[in-house]
Amino acid sequence: IQDENEEKINDFQEKFRELEHAKEGSEELIEEIFKTFRSNFYKARQGDHRAATIVGKLYRETADVSQEHHQYSFNWLFNTAEQEFAEAQYELGLLYLDESHSTLDYDQALHWFTRAAEQGNNKAQFELGVMFKLGTGVQQDYKKAFTWFKKAAKQGNPKAQVNLGLMFNLGLAVDIDYDQAFNWYKKAAIQGDSQGQNNVGYFFREGKSVAVDYEKAFFWFNKAVEDNDVFAQHNLGEMYIYGLGTKKSLKDAAYWFNKARNNPFKDDLAKDDIDLLDKLWTKNELSKYLE
Numbered sequence: 597i598q599d600e601n602e603e604k605i606n607d608f609q610e611k612f613r614e615l616e617h618a619k620e621g622s623e624e625l626i627e628e629i630f631k632t633f634r635s636n637f638y639k640a641r642q643g644d645h646r647a648a649t650i651v652g653k654l655y656r657e658t659a660d661v662s663q664e665h666h667q668y669s670f671n672w673l674f675n676t677a678e679q680e681f682a683e684a685q686y687e688l689g690l691l692y693l694d695e696s697h698s699t700l701d702y703d704q705a706l707h708w709f710t711r712a713a714e715q716g717n718n719k720a721q722f723e724l725g726v727m728f729k730l731g732t733g734v735q736q737d738y739k740k741a742f743t744w745f746k747k748a749a750k751q752g753n754p755k756a757q758v759n760l761g762l763m764f765n766l767g768l769a770v771d772i773d774y775d776q777a778f779n780w781y782k783k784a785a786i787q788g789d790s791q792g793q794n795n796v797g798y799f800f801r802e803g804k805s806v807a808v809d810y811e812k813a814f815f816w817f818n819k820a821v822e823d824n825d826v827f828a829q830h831n832l833g834e835m836y837i838y839g840l841g842t843k844k845s846l847k848d849a850a851y852w853f854n855k856a857r858n859n860p861f862k863d864d865l866a867k868d869d870i871d872l873l874d875k876l877w878t879k880n881e882l883s884k885y886l887e
Contacts, residue, residue, distance in 0.1 A: 601641065605634050611658040611665055629654070640672065645681040648672050653687055659697065666697050677708060685712035686720040693723075693732075702733020713744065721748035722756040729759065729768075738769035749780060754789035757781070761795065774805035785816065790823035797831060801840065814841030821852070829856035830869055837876055850885035853877055 609630050612618050618626055633654050639647035652672035659666035673691060676684035685708045691697075692705035706727060712720035725744035728737045742763050748756030761780035764773045778799050784792025797816030800809045814835050820828030829852045835841055836849035853873055856862060862870070877883070 718751040757784035790825035793820035810841030850882035
């Protein structure tokens with residue numbers, strides 16, 4: 597059994613090194629992951645549910661380069677989820693949502709997320725909110741989305757807090773309430789969520805629910821761009837263009853607009869925002885400020 601365990605551990609390490617992000621990562625970090633896998637693999641063999649879940653999660657990473665590892669991930673997570681371990685149920689739900697593998701099954705994802713969510717797992721509650729909000733594998737239902745986002749948000753899940761704020765902001769399943777929207781956005785922002793930070797900045801810039809405060813808007817946009825948030829990059833560029841909350845600087849505006857133009861998530865911007873960015877870029881001849 598000892599030899600079999602070591603063979604499995606070595607196999608995981610070999611497959612992990614084939615991953616693109618592993619090739620680019622530091623050796624110190626890779627060794628830490630190997631140490632985590634080794635210690636949890638032995639615990640998992642002895643029936644430790646938390647360790648088994650960690651092993652299943654790590655195998656899900658190497659599943660990108662090995663179909664066999666995808667099966668290993670499924671086996672560890674499924675067997676542990678069947679023991680009513682909520683974290684494994686949540687992770688199994690994610691596995692069923694993975695479109696890159698044959699196990700894609702929205703009904704099963706919904707089933708396992710629900711079992712985990714009913715035990716209070718806030719990440720599963722958030723995922724259920726997303727499924728119902730977008731209609732992913734289920735009939736779109738904003739009321740159910742709102743219910744699950746609220747449960748997760750109250751437990752401090754920042755992504756759920758942002759989405760709950762968005763529902764209050766847009767009036768989805770509830771009446772529009774900018775005070776509630778701002779409250780939930782700020783809770784997420786304080787936890788470091790870039791979308792929440794950008795939205796708080798936007799509320800301060802536009803004076804929604806709070807008095808207009810360009811300096812606070814500038815502060816929150818700056819926080820959000822630390823996480824490469826494309827909306828914040830666009831907003832920060834505007835702040836520099838007009839000198840809102842900071843000194844006017846076409847050079848800094850060019851820097852942040854250029855970041856937004858080249859951000860892989862640029863298409864997430866609304867068409868009006870993209871048009872405005874292009875218009876300001878041309879009008880102020882910002883290309884000449886790039887080094």
